[in-house]
Amino acid sequence: MKILNTVAALSLSALAMLGLVLPAAAQTAYPTRAVRMIIPYPPGGGADAVGRIVAQGLTEQLHQPFVVENRGGAGTNIGLDATAKAMPDGYTIGMATSNLAINPAIYPSIPFNAEKDFAGITLLTKGLYVLVVHPSVPANTVQELIALAKSKPGTLNAAIAGLGTPGHLALAEFNKLTGADLLPVPYQGAGPAMTSVLGNQTQVLFISMASAIANVKAGKLRMLAVTSAKRSPELPDVPTAIEAGLKGLEIYEWYGLVGPAKMDPAQINTIYEKTKLVLAQPEVQQRIQALGAEPAPMAPKEFDAFIKEEIKRLGQIVRDTGIKVE
Structure with a gap:
């Protein structure tokens, strides 16, 4: 009888432990609902096109909707600010473009810190x-x-x-x-x-x-x-600006995904890994290449470092050309 009582007690203890473990495991599942993807441009441009391709792919990979929200205006500052100030719960991410690196040099003041208020998720493409x-x-x-x-x-x-x-x-x-x-x-x-x-x-x-x-x-x-350093394989007959006599004129666009600064690294890694899978799909690569861009996934820490380097590089171009926004 004592043995049976001991077994029963152990069974109840095991069930109790399972009761504690299962909810904790459930809490780690991500995502469990729709994720908002803020694109800091109106519909119709390259960022919007690439963003929607990636959002569709992530929806398929993670079995939850990635819903595009276009928040254009102020040279992307409106959409970027909305991303920076979103709850860092993993359910709002944003598209960052070259403007994230340019704006600190060109605007007298912006409502976010380009180096500190975002968590890099991954570079998507160079265009x-x-x-x-x-x-x-x-x-x-x-x-x-x-x-x-x-x-x-x-x-x-x-x-x-x-x-x-x-x-x-x-x-x-x-x-x-x-x-x-x-x-x-x-x-x-x-x-x-x-x-x-x-x-x-x-x-x-x-x-x-x-x-x-x-x-x-x-x-x-x-x-x-x-305006690339070399001719595009997609446009072999079109000269570069440098070939046309404009020495040093090399400009390209990049698109990436960022979240609010305090977003959970595990969530960041989940989106990064699934984005890599999306960008590796031949049909996705074809669609992106048709837009004049190349898939270029980059790990989160690498992307953070890339953004910092771009802030230096593009900021220097702003200073050299004297661009100002009043």
């Missing part, structure tokens, strides 16, 4: 930037565009997808290197900037290939150069 013009512009090469801009000052305006964007930096370098004076006309995102050039309200645009390629193929825009 090609291109120089395009409206078909009515009588220039088929970069040198012809420079000559036109100098011969008719004030007649060509350049759309930019936001103050301090890589396209803005590229335009500032173009003006500095050539002595041209293309006036920057800022818009809140790549989509509105593209619409402006398509409608000939502005005539020149430095923009991600992701945003431009469909309209180039349709003959609605003319591509004059890429």
